[in-house]
Amino acid sequence: YATGTIVRTYTQGQVIPVVVDVTANHRGYFEFRICPNNNPSVEASQTCLNEHPLYSADGSVFQHYIDTNLGEHTIDLRLPADVSCTQCVLQWRYVSGNNWGVCEDGTGAVGCGPQEEFRACADVAITRTGESVSI
Template identity: 35%
Template sequence: MVRFLLYSSLMYFVTLMPGVESHGGLVSPRSRNEVANAEGTTGAKQGVPPKEYCWHCLNRNSGVCGKGEANDYDKWLDSTGVPMPWKPQATYQRGQIITVETEITAHHWGHIELRACPKGRQSTQACLDSYPLEFVQDVDYGLPQDPNYPERGYLAGRHLAYTMKFRLPSNLVGSQVLLQVRCKVCSLFPFEFDLSHKLLNLPDPLLPSTKTVALHYVQLVSYIGILTKNLCSIYVHTLMSSSLVL
């Protein structure tokens, strides 16, 4: 039987605009920064990560994992400066629907996406992008799957905890599989516009007074849509990583 062991990792939210940061983390399966917060040390002990006091503060990243106050998780080093051992956090089968629990401590709406790569520490973004997980269910708040973006798990409202179900790719197999969580935040608006929005069901020809209202409506929707899309694109952050072992 093919099995996956989920390794601890990092899930976090970064923004590229000053003064806008979204904080959060993966609670289950545990991310590496959450493990560092619970089990890390302020000293030097082989196989133990440096203590991560602000486990939800991975608002930067230099590769495919996040960077916190104590650790750059792309370096994979323990508190003595040597490579960390691979410590799986869960066991899964290929194609299995898994439950993912996150906490958002500073909310900016948006959605999360999960990707995986069977190359462990050598995982690249290109490899991760080849194995997207499919969003299946919003357990807590009941938001549906977006048929245009089946990989997205939207963040309903401004809550602390979110429980969602995602389906692992059926072709994902490996002894060390890295799981990455990305968050896309739309800080100025609590929703994400599709730029294909049109003004519908207005009388034709329009009355003079209606034309002005309609024009303003179209301009407003177009402006908000373009602005929100650009902000969301800027805020794509690779912030978490986990892993699976065959």
């Protein structure tokens, strides 16, 4: 990411299907965020990404817990209605749930405490609703 290569162009408030191919299942959940960066030569900050969490299409879910299956998991996300950008950074975060740790009640169990994380990003654009895109 942050190369200036826009892999998709969307519109504000659009519902987008996001596909994650799970090749090793570590339990846990996915989170998605977006940052209107508008400058591929500058790295998007985690602070900016945290300001724009992406929820499920119906707005009810931010942490998308996965089942134990391998393969493709499709999640429909709604883009923010108030964000537009020539270059946004879309972040996928996978917080695993398969490591042993200390739970809030002091006991130990799988999935408690800090867990391993995986992240990936892509550059996308979001146009204002009704705005045309030149290709």
